[in-house]
Amino acid sequence: MYTIALEGWRRGLSLKFNSYKNGNKKDIRYSLSDGMQTHHFEGSGGDLNTDEAVAVCDDKGLTKQHLAASSVPVPPGKSFGIEATMGEIIEFANKVGFPVVLKPIDDKGGNGVFVHLRNEHELAEALNESRRKECSGLLIEEHIEGEEVRVYVLAGQVLAATKRVPAHVIGDGEKSIKELIDQKNDDRKNIPHLRHRPIKIDDKVKRILSSSNLSMESIPKAGETIFLRRTSNISTGGEPIDVTDMLTAEQKNTAVKAVSSIPGLMHGGVDLLVSQKYKAGAVLEVNAKPGLGSHLFPIEGEAKDIPGMMLDYYFPKTKKMPGSNSNVYFDFQTIKSSLDSGTLREIKVTDSPASHLAAKVYKITGDLDPVTYLPWFQKKVLEKELHGFMKKKSEDTTEIMVAGSSKAEVDAFYEVFSHGSIKSLIAKIEEEDWTKPVKMGFELIDGSRSLSVQELENKIVNTLRSYERIIKDKEKVEHQINKVSNSRMWKWTSFIRKLGKPLRKK
Known part of the structure; x- marks a missing residue:
């Protein structure tokens, strides 16, 4: 979401985020507009993909039907509703031949997927575990040994391919x-x-x-x-390796054909299984809103700029906009937190600067306290339409970074340090060019790393688990104490303990 939104915003497009109810949870949509046309997005999915196409991709069984109808190679398999009996599913598995794969038809990220189930017993165990979770149905497929590749297709072209290693x-x-x-x-x-x-x-x-x-x-x-792991999902520890240049023409054709087999799908991710049996690739899934991180941050190989190519497709007139090479970014975490908490329902991001920002960091030695003087510096920075931060580096050193549309604007900021009350606190000022990205606004960085929402959630879960273990241990100890206290031996020896009290005092 952020990489596409950031790319569009840097190109000068107007950016809005809004929250909406998605079942029992809140989710976020965003829109980009050039004033003439507006496009709406959810994650990596855009409105050039129809709602019908998204619905098909969300149902693995339905996706398989469309693929097969267009003669796209798929592993033999069948989907079953929640009313199907275990006997029916096992009977089909025997017909396909073990080993088999079991998948929920509507889950994502490899959740609830069981691979290489070798016999009826293993399948029955997997079915029992699957049915403890809510899903609308299950898919049984032949298990085929091979390499799984995520291929990203846009408008009939393969833009990237990533092999996922378990x-x-x-x-x-x-x-x-x-x-x-x-x-x-x-x-x-x-x-x-x-x-x-x-x-x-x-x-x-x-x-x-x-x-x-x-x-x-x-x-x-x-x-x-x-x-x-037997599955290669990134969410369960898999590793992405870029293999775009290694795909054969036949494999690329299979991926393109898979996307075109679903009416209304203009772009998406195709999970392709390449094996001895399927040298041109067999399609496992098609995703209308695939994660882009594997293509942007592969462990090996060259990163592919999917957000840039997507924006070229949705807003072709912005293809050579100067802002696309900007070094400025906006604070997405605050936006997300505000929408998630319900504080706000819609947020429009301040328009991006039109060009690459010039930036400089001033290293100040003296008695300048960042916390005390933050409001004063913040006012001066924003008055001059600059951006940056203040940071305490050591007991007597403070950094102030400022960025603006020109070097002259940034250099002019130096005069702020000559103000009477500030000047008396400064012993020395050193200047350096700032070459890292610049966040919009002006803030105080206290030097401690803030935790993301995901990290906080993980800490909460781990704390609750530790608490549950402590409670269970406490209950076990109390049970043992009660057991001993109520035993005959404990009652018979009570007079000995009473005799021992005076001795302990002595």
């Missing part, structure tokens, strides 16, 4: 699997798309390790790859 670690002969997972999760924090998608150690991971006679304490050999 969560795994590579041994070094010294660290345990648990230590390797921790190390990989630390590395994922440095990649925006993966930062809040760690490899989670759950029952599925433990079962996969156990099937290979491994545990969290096992130490893999140097260079040995240990897979932790």
